[in-house]
Structures are given as structure tokens and as C-alpha cells.
Amino acid sequence: MIDRPRPGSGALASAAANVRLWFAPQRIHEEGETPDYRFTLANERTFLAWLRTSLALVGGGFAVDQFLPHISRPLRLTLALVLLVGGALCAVRAVNQWVRCERAMRRGEDLPISRFPTVLALLLAVLSAVLVLAVAFGWAG
């Protein structure tokens, strides 16, 4: 229950605290004890994996717009925008989760849990289904 966002002002306050930590890195390093460097490197690689996911989504947005000229324009633009916005959200979330994990490790707390991977996977499943249908049935504009 320590780090789980609570509804209402509690969640807002904890989000604001996280954003302040983004811009004041020395405050992370003041808290708690320095964990084994291998754990911080693992956290860094997880951050990088999320950043690659984010870049892949952004690249996918470009690809949908460039390589699917035969589907209708509104559908194409919607798919591309959803992918680009998803990529942007993923990048912001990557930094936030990295900061939260770093802090939790220094304080010796449990790592933060998150619904984000589930939500992202479901969104991608829906997007892929729409893309397959659009290409298969050639929803021309």
C-alpha cells in the first residue's frame, strides 16, 4: 500500500512528487542507501527497453501513415496518431517508472506495480486487429 497511487488528491500529490524528482536527480541519491550497482543497471536496461518500445510505436505511427496509402484517410490518421501518442506516453512513463524503481530500491521498499503494461498490450491488440481488418478488406478512402 505504500506506493500505490490513491484516488483523488493523494494520487495527484504523488505524481507531482515524482515529477519533482525527475528534475532534481540529486534528491534521489540523497535518499536511502545506494543499492548494488547491478540492480541499478538492471533498472536502467528496463528503462531502455521501454524507450525502445516507445521508439518502435513512434516508428510504427510513421510506417502506418507512409505504407498504407490504400486505407481511408481518417482511419489511417487515427491509427498513426494513436501510435504516436502511445509512443509519447510510453516515453514519459519510462522515465517515471525508472525514477520510482530507483527510489524504491534505495529505500528498500517493494518495486512499484503498474497497470501500464496490461493497458498497452490491450491497446496494441485492438490496434493490430483494426490494422489487419483494414488491410484485409481494403477499406479504401
Add this chain to the structure above:
Amino acid sequence: MTAGARDGYERDPGLQPERTRMAWRRTTLSCAVAGVLAARQALRGGPDPLAVLVVALIALVFLAFLGAANRRIHALATARPPALSTRAALATAACTLALAALGAGLLR
């Protein structure tokens, strides 16, 4: 790797610094792919001045990413590397956000 001997530390049998450096390389490569797709998007209507400006911006974003990654890769070339700085994390995320924003502006 001779870094372990140089620093007087045992090398990590799990090769964590090495793996982290390669993760940075992979991520830089992903950024290059996204950047190339973005540049292709910008140049679809021919090389007019605005498109060239956008391509130059994309190149700057990629160079910023490459710079941040290279600094980190150099910092990781020790047996006990320091933790990633928040500034580097924010810089790489900001580059990704910039590419997404440029892409949204290039949709047509």
C-alpha cells in the same frame, strides 16, 4: 574487457555493464530507424525548404540522442559504473517525445 583489472575490481560474471552498454546501442539504433522513417515522412512532398528544415531538426534530435548514449556508454566502461543520471534519462525521453511531436505535425 580489461576494465575490471584496471579499476582493481573483480569483473562482474553477469557482465551487467556490458549488457547495459549494448542496450544503449540497441536503443540508439531504434532511434535511428524512427528518425529515418520521420525524415522519409518529411520528404514525401519533395525537398521544399520546410521539409529540409524538418529533416535538419530530426538530425539534431538523433545527434542529441547519440550524444547522450555515447556519454553513458563511456561512463559504463568501468567495473562499477555509477547510476544513470536523471538528466540523461530525461534527455533520451525528450528526444523520443520530439520525434513523436514532429511526426504528428507531419501527418497528412
